[in-house]
Amino acid sequence: MGSLDTLDGRPIEDVTIDSMLRDRAERIPSETALIYGPDDRHVTYRELDTTANRIANGLQELGVEHGSNVSLMAAHPLKTLFGMFGINKAGGVYSPINFEYEGETLSYQLNDTDPDVLVLEDRYLERIEAVRTDLETAPELVVIETTTETPETSLETTAFADLRDEPADDPNVTVSWDDTASIVYTSGTTGMPKGVVIPHRWIFANYIAPKRAFLGSEDVVHTSLPLYHIGGVYADVVAGLMAGGSVALWDRFSPQEFWDRIAEYDATSATLISVMMPWLLNAPETDSDHRNTLSKVHMQPLPEEYEAMAERFGFDVVTVAFAQTETGSPIVGVIRTDDHGGTPEDYRIGYTPDEVEERARELNLPVVEGIDEERYMGRVRExxxxxxxxxxxxxxxxxxxxxxxxxxxxxxxxxxxxxxxxxxxxxxxxxxxxxxxxxxxxxxxxxxxxxxxxLGDVIRRRGENISSMQIQDAVATHEQVEAAAVFPIPAPEGGEDRIGLAVEPRADVDITPASIATHLDGRLPEFMHPDETYIVDEIPTTETNKMRKVELREQLLE
Missing domain, CATH: 2.30.38.10 (Luciferase; Domain 3)
Incomplete structure (x- = not known):
């Protein structure tokens, strides 16, 4: 069995989230695991492991045991990870909630997950208060303080800080690689979001295994992706820690600060999603753009201009994949882009392009070249x-x-x-x-x-796949709406879809776009609100009463 098939002497299929962290803390306790960029807060592997133990012990006091579902709703990435590792150390199942959810979207996920405990930041308590009568069961609440004064609430809560005061002893819960690590929700492109039950083996032997080709202990992974999706929490954070490297965490993507952030911690790897890349490529060009440490970049999806980006910014290697919450990354492409020089030698940290290619082939990852078609995803991991x-x-x-x-x-x-x-x-x-x-x-x-x-209707915005049905259902609760149809308004290359909404009012009713917008406040998160609302006499339908959205969109946008 090759070295890339094992981690710390164990088959990679046997590794779990909790055991990976435990082993890292034993082997490299004083090395930096996490950096929270806005505060320049450095967390060693020992501190991360100890904090996770304390939280795990506190969660067990609240009744969490092997297989318990624990939901977590937090925007702060460092506190999110303290919570996630604590949940997994207790043998629990990490089930993150998009921190922009409110109203029906929030109550739906809580009812579907049915968590024993909900860990959330205090700023979201009012949202829980607002939906409490819609919840089928009431989970224990653990509140993370983010403000100087926690909002008043009639709900019984436990302070997250109290959990962090628990003993630091490892709870030593036996977790198998086939046990459930997380329940991560899809975006609901074909209906309401579905909770995907993910085992530990899926994480290490499938989804993040390709990262072993180019991440090592010298690497620093830069991420500003939300940790309620698999890309941020697993492909960036867990992959970086699995390699024994460091992960630099940021609250959100900033095109103006991106390269300063890369330089601040000598980041070597990052994931760039569709909305990020045009910002970087369209920024004013300088002769020193390639003089940076960012050498290994995953692009999702692969843009037409990937070679121009790699040449300008000095990327050694670009990876691409087909990835879903359900499937992991069954299709992958590793593309060498150093033929125009790549990362300058005095900036390169970690594996060279030759070493990355060698390791990729050892992992049976497809190494490809000459990609010139749009929407390329890679080749099958056979x-x-x-x-x-x-x-x-x-x-x-x-x-x-x-x-x-x-x-x-x-x-x-x-x-x-x-x-x-x-x-x-x-x-x-x-x-x-x-x-x-x-x-x-x-x-x-x-x-x-x-x-x-x-295959179905989907709107892409801010890295989210938004279901048209979710928006339609929310609009349909307006008493003056007879029918509603939501559709994407396509954006230029690299841009974000805009959301179009057509509303058919009830007979003899005068309805306005403003009243629809007011109705959606508190029912849907802001990023799901329509950009253009059209009041129409009738929404065209088929003989089986299905909406003819293509025809409708053509009529409205012509």
């Missing part, structure tokens, strides 16, 4: 999954033909376990023993895969 593009009858289509991308694992625990509390949706997604991703794609003769679109 050692862990089978991938096929299937038609509507479940038959595989040929190269160049568009169908639904479907994935099948070659080992247990490499895809989702199930959708939480949704057995029928799980069976539907696993039809014919293939996981159906809901994405349209095609492959070429060389085995490269390309993304086409979601």
């Amino acid at each position: 050692d862990i999954v089978d991938v096929a593009v299937l038609d509507t009858r479940g038959r595989e289509v040929g190269p160049g033909e568009v169908g639904e991308l479907c994935v099948r694992p070659k080992q247990p625990g490499l895809l989702l376990k199930r959708y939480h509390a949704k057995p029928n949706r799980t069976l539907q997604a696993m039809e014919n023993l293939w996981f159906h991703t809901g994405d349209a794609a095609y492959r070429d003769d060389a085995g490269n895969y390309y993304f086409v679109d979601r």
Whole structure:
């Protein structure tokens, strides 16, 4: 078994979140694990492990045991990670909540998860108060103080600070790599969000395994991604700690401060999502743009200008992937981009491009070159999954033909376990023993895969996939609305979709876009509010009463 198949002498499939942190704290206790950039707060592996132990012991006092669901709603990344590691150390299941949720979106997720404990920042207490009568059960509340004065509440709460005063002894809960590590919710592009039940094995042997090709103990991972999605919490944070490196945490992406932040901690790796890349590429160019330490970059999705970005900013290696909460990263591409010089030698930290390529091949990761088509996703990781593009009858289509991308694992625990509390949706997604991703794609003769679109309606904004149905359902609760249709207004290359809303009012009613906007306040988070609202006489439908959204959008946007 090669060195990349093991971690600390154990098969990588056997590693769990809690055991990884425990081992790191024993081997490199004084090395920096986390940095919270805004406060220049450095946390060693020993401190992170000890803090997680204290929180775990406190959670156990509140009744958390092996397999208990614990929800966490926090914007502060460092406190989020203290909570997450504490939950996993207690044997619990980390279930993060988008901290912008409120109203129906918040109560829906809480009712679906049914957590024993909800850990949340004090600034969100009022939102819990507002939906408390809609909750089927009342979880124990643990409040993280973020302000000088915690808001008054009639709810019984425990202070997060009290948990951190618990004994530092490791709770030593036995956790298996096939146990559930987290329940992470999808964005709900085909209905209400579904909780994806993720085992520890999925994290280490599937999703973040490609990071082992280029992350080592010298690396610093830069991230400003939210930790309620798998990209930020696992592909950035856990991958960086697995390598024994450091992770620099920031509250949010700032195009103006991005390169200063990279320089402040000599960051070597980062994930750039679609909304970030145009900001960086369109900034005024200078002769020294390439003189930085950022050498290994994951781009999601791969933009048409990836080579221009790599040349300008001195990236050695660019990676791309198809990734979902359910599937991990079954399709990956490792692209060397150092043919124009790459990272200057006096700035390069960690593995060289040759070493990255060698390690990638040892991990059976596809190393590709000459990518010139849009929406490229990579090639199949044939050692862990089978991938096929299937038609509507479940038959595989040929190269160049568009169908639904479907994935099948070659080992247990490499895809989702199930959708939480949704057995029928799980069976539907696993039809014919293939996981159906809901994405349209095609492959070429060389085995490269390309993304086409979601099979259903989807709006992409601020890194979120927004379900049109969620917005429509909220609008439909307005007493003057007969019907509502939500659709994306496509943005220029690299931009964000805008949200279009068509409203058909009830008969003899005078409704305005302003009244719709007021109605949605408190029901939906701000990023889900429509940008353009159109009042129409009638929303066109099919004979089976399904909305003709394509026709409607063409009428409104022509």
